[in-house]
Amino acid sequence: MTVLTESAARAGVDPHLAPASLDPEADLMLLHFGPQHPSTHGVFRMDLLLDGEMVLKATPYVGYLHRGVEKLCEKLSFVQQTPIVDKNDYVAPMTNEQALNMAFERLLGVEVPRRARWMRTIFAELQRIASHLLWLGTFTLDLGGALGGGTTLFMHCFRERESILDLFEEVSGARFHYNTHTIGGNRHDLPAGWDANVERALRVIESRLGEYEAMSVANSIFVARTRGIGVLSGDLALELGITGPNLRASGIDHDLRRDAPYGAYDELPVRACVAREGDCLARARVRVDEIRESIRLVRAGLAGLPDGPICGFKPIRQPTQVKIAGGQAYVAIEGPRGELGTFVVGGGDPATAPHRLKIRAPSLHALSAIPYIVPGHTVSDAVAILGSLDPIMGEVDR
Amino acid sequence: MAVTDAGPLYRLPLAGEEEVAYEHPVLGSVLQAPGLSLAATGVDRLLTWGLTNSLWMFPMATSCCAIEFMAAAASRVDLDRMGTILRGTPRQTDVMIIAGTITVKMAPRVKKLWEQMPEPKWAIAMGSCAISGDFYRNLYPVVPGVDTIVPVDVYVPGCPPNPEALMHGLLRLQEKVRMRRAGQLVVREASPALLELTRPTIARLGDPARDRALDRQQEQAALHATEAEPAGTLSEARPPEPPATQARDEVTPSLEALLRDEFGVTDLPADAAPVIGADRHVALARRLRELGHTQLVYIVATHFPEKAGARPQPERFEVAYALRSVGPGSHVAAWRLSLAPGEGAPTLVGLFAGADWQEREQYDLLGVRFDGHPDLRRLMLPETWTGHPLRKDFAADAPCRPWR
Numbered sequence: 001m002t003v004l005t006e007s008a009a010r011a012g013v014d015p016h017l018a019p020a021s022l023d024p025e026a027d028l029m030l031l032h033f034g035p036q037h038p039s040t041h042g043v044f045r046m047d048l049l050l051d052g053e054m055v056l057k058a059t060p061y062v063g064y065l066h067r068g069v070e071k072l073c074e075k076l077s078f079v080q081q082t083p084i085v086d087k088n089d090y091v092a093p094m095t096n097e098q099a100l101n102m103a104f105e106r107l108l109g110v111e112v113p114r115r116a117r118w119m120r121t122i123f124a125e126l127q128r129i130a131s132h133l134l135w136l137g138t139f140t141l142d143l144g145g146a147l148g149g150g151t152t153l154f155m156h157c158f159r160e161r162e163s164i165l166d167l168f169e170e171v172s173g174a175r176f177h178y179n180t181h182t183i184g185g186n187r188h189d190l191p192a193g194w195d196a197n198v199e200r201a202l203r204v205i206e207s208r209l210g211e212y213e214a215m216s217v218a219n220s221i222f223v224a225r226t227r228g229i230g231v232l233s234g235d236l237a238l239e240l241g242i243t244g245p246n247l248r249a250s251g252i253d254h255d256l257r258r259d260a261p262y263g264a265y266d267e268l269p270v271r272a273c274v275a276r277e278g279d280c281l282a283r284a285r286v287r288v289d290e291i292r293e294s295i296r297l298v299r300a301g302l303a304g305l306p307d308g309p310i311c312g313f314k315p316i317r318q319p320t321q322v323k324i325a326g327g328q329a330y331v332a333i334e335g336p337r338g339e340l341g342t343f344v345v346g347g348g349d350p351a352t353a354p355h356r357l358k359i360r361a362p363s364l365h366a367l368s369a370i371p372y373i374v375p376g377h378t379v380s381d382a383v384a385i386l387g388s389l390d391p392i393m394g395e396v397d398r
Numbered sequence: 399m400a401v402t403d404a405g406p407l408y409r410l411p412l413a414g415e416e417e418v419a420y421e422h423p424v425l426g427s428v429l430q431a432p433g434l435s436l437a438a439t440g441v442d443r444l445l446t447w448g449l450t451n452s453l454w455m456f457p458m459a460t461s462c463c464a465i466e467f468m469a470a471a472a473s474r475v476d477l478d479r480m481g482t483i484l485r486g487t488p489r490q491t492d493v494m495i496i497a498g499t500i501t502v503k504m505a506p507r508v509k510k511l512w513e514q515m516p517e518p519k520w521a522i523a524m525g526s527c528a529i530s531g532d533f534y535r536n537l538y539p540v541v542p543g544v545d546t547i548v549p550v551d552v553y554v555p556g557c558p559p560n561p562e563a564l565m566h567g568l569l570r571l572q573e574k575v576r577m578r579r580a581g582q583l584v585v586r587e588a589s590p591a592l593l594e595l596t597r598p599t600i601a602r603l604g605d606p607a608r609d610r611a612l613d614r615q616q617e618q619a620a621l622h623a624t625e626a627e628p629a630g631t632l633s634e635a636r637p638p639e640p641p642a643t644q645a646r647d648e649v650t651p652s653l654e655a656l657l658r659d660e661f662g663v664t665d666l667p668a669d670a671a672p673v674i675g676a677d678r679h680v681a682l683a684r685r686l687r688e689l690g691h692t693q694l695v696y697i698v699a700t701h702f703p704e705k706a707g708a709r710p711q712p713e714r715f716e717v718a719y720a721l722r723s724v725g726p727g728s729h730v731a732a733w734r735l736s737l738a739p740g741e742g743a744p745t746l747v748g749l750f751a752g753a754d755w756q757e758r759e760q761y762d763l764l765g766v767r768f769d770g771h772p773d774l775r776r777l778m779l780p781e782t783w784t785g786h787p788l789r790k791d792f793a794a795d796a797p798c799r800p801w802r
């Protein structure tokens with residue numbers, strides 16, 4: 001069945017076309033790429049219909065990591081869910097926690113103290129740096145191959161990422177999966193001397209970022225592999241619900257931190273990093289720029305960090321303490337991968353659990369671009385495109 | 399001592415079976431020859447030394463633990479010091495590191511990949527998910543521990559284990575390999591206490607309760623990738639409390655005006671987005687897009703089971719939609735459809751390409767039909783799955799034989 005498409009943005013690509021119609025003589029090759037492949041960033045599968053090296057059609061399949069998180073959240077009480085959603089986007093657990101708790105706060109009408117909002121903002125920006133560093137390292141690994149030239153930057157980026165994990169470990173005791181946000185604020189205050197450690201880590205990252213740029217977005221081999229590859233138009237990106245760096249790389253100037261401020265962003269102006277081209281190189285440039293911007297924001301946040309309480313809700317003593325009898329709320333924040341939202345319906349059974357909870361995962365939308373932007377490229381470019389979208393399967397499949 | 403059957407050389411003993419020492423197929427017989435044993439022992443030592451210090455690893459990396467695995471391979475911990483090397487293909491590796499949650503959709507692939515690894519081979523279960531399923535263990539799509547399908551040699555607990563813990567696990571494995579080669583008895587890794595704590599719903603390899611039929615079943619399931627049995631037992635579900643007034647989802651003044659003037663909707667609830675008739679739904683989305691809400695945000699279906707009592711309510715589904723205007727002053731316009739069971743919602747795929755996967759996901763998890771969708775298949779669960787897990791009458795711990 002075909003649907004009447006009212007969209008010019010799709011440029012005539014029909015992702016539902018049967019492969020047989022592209023391959024009437026049955027002499028093309030169908031390559032199963034994944035779900036276990038070193039460069040699929042987790043368990044993701046694409047079926048690539050190949051004419052030689054050229055991809056004619058790409059069909060993505062997800063769900064190999066579907067863990068039933070939304071069902072689990074319907075069974076657990078509100079206060080038990082923070083450590084669960086940590087595991088969704090496991091490269092940026094801080095922002096997961098923040099999006100979840102902000103939705104509960106909206107439903108409960110809880111006011112978050114100013115210090116907690118600033119702390120959350122600092123955490124989110126540090127997490128963005130760590131997440132983008134991990135992305136840069138693994139993306140060059142995708143391009144260079146595990147034993148090829150990509151390993152150098154991978155090693156460098158992970159070294160810097162570790163310094164941020166150390167900072168989080170100081171605060172929460174965990175390298176990741178922090179469980180530090182709670183309804184109404186944060187659970188752990190900043191340890192003494194933390195800001196000096198942050199400054200030290202930021203200075204190291206900042207001083208080395210130029211070198212990393214020279215090894216990636218300014219490197220001629222990197223540019224040759226990414227320029228003009230996987231061009232995603234701004235209109236199509238909007239239609240697909242793509243958000244975050246992937247959207248901004250397609251020339252859409254939209255950043256929730258600036259356009260629908262939450263946390264401390266109403267007091268901390270954010271510069272959205274935008275590129276026009278919409279190709280893999282633009283996506284890489286946007287992310288590297290965002291590391292710089294986040295470093296600036298962390299510094300500004302620490303400089304202006306107010307004193308005061310860190311939680312505006314009565315201390316949690318037992319899991320059944322929080323009850324939400326009804327109502328619906330959707331709260332979204334700008335995670336490292338884009339609009340990370342929590343849609344929650346109150347009035348569950350019992351009222352200490354949500355009736356329905358849905359995580360709006362930016363990576364799921366990003367992956368749905370694959371049928372539109374991969375065809376016409378070679379298999380090696382398909383790897384580059386997949387990497388440049390920065391999907392995290394934990395939040396795609398939940 | 400001879401190897402007991404034609405199965406793998408190295409595995410955990412089955413119930414009632416003596417633990418047998420690993421015996422090299424060639425060297426074993428050479429050792430019997432008089433006079434040769436001295437030389438052979440020397441050669442064997444050399445081989446053991448080489449084997450333990452060049453364990454090549456196959457990363458069966460699925461989720462969060464994989465990130466810690468990468469961190470272990472990266473600069474700070476540098477796993478490569480131990481002579482390991484990561485290979486992307488199972489055919490060149492000795493150790494499978496299972497890092498992350500294994501789902502019923504992935505399990506046949508794991509088993510297949512394990513079978514493609516050449517003997518002798520070992521497995522390390524990294525993290526609580528691989529060990530026991532972690533807190534997902536009682537959830538419908540998760541295999542409660544990878545040792546139900548692959549014989550695990552070393553368990554590295556943690557959620558996630560530190561890179562140092564993985565390193566320790568690898569050292570343990572080296573020790574184990576060394577002992578096996580020397581013919582010493584190796585103690586089973588998982589303590590009975592742990593097995594008791596995380597009692598599996600299906601028997602582990604080497605458990606007394608496990609029988610050959612289950613092995614065969616898994617083998618068949620692995621060969622014919624998704625031949626899972628229908629799942630879904632029904633559990634009692636009580637109706638929810640009546641909703642109290644709470645924070646309303648963002649309904650912009652422009653949406654309110656639009657609904658009132660063009661769609662004749664005056665009944666705007668205080669605690670949720672307004673409800674629209676299914677016939678006006680696509681027209682509303684089109685109008686909103688013309689008004690600048692160009693980005694698709696979400697499509698979420700919710701199941702409300704039948705409610706008895708003072709204010710009885712029939713069973714229904716609600717589908718919530720939201721579109722966003724981008725740029726400064728960005729806001730969300732949200733609305734809902736209320737559907738009776740079996741009723742379909744008109745698809746938005748014609749307007750928004752992103753609706754394709756969103757609608758498939760809701761169809762998969764809740765069974766809401768989207769009329770006119772060009773390809774309404776399951777998105778998350780295997781094609782052969784029956785039932786829709788996010789319905790209130792679907793038990794969260796529905797078994798799915800033979801994986802859970």
Ligand code: SF4
Nearest residue numbers: 462463525526527557
């Ligand atoms: S054990 Fe924890 S960290 Fe590891 S995969 Fe499972 S949930 Fe993620």
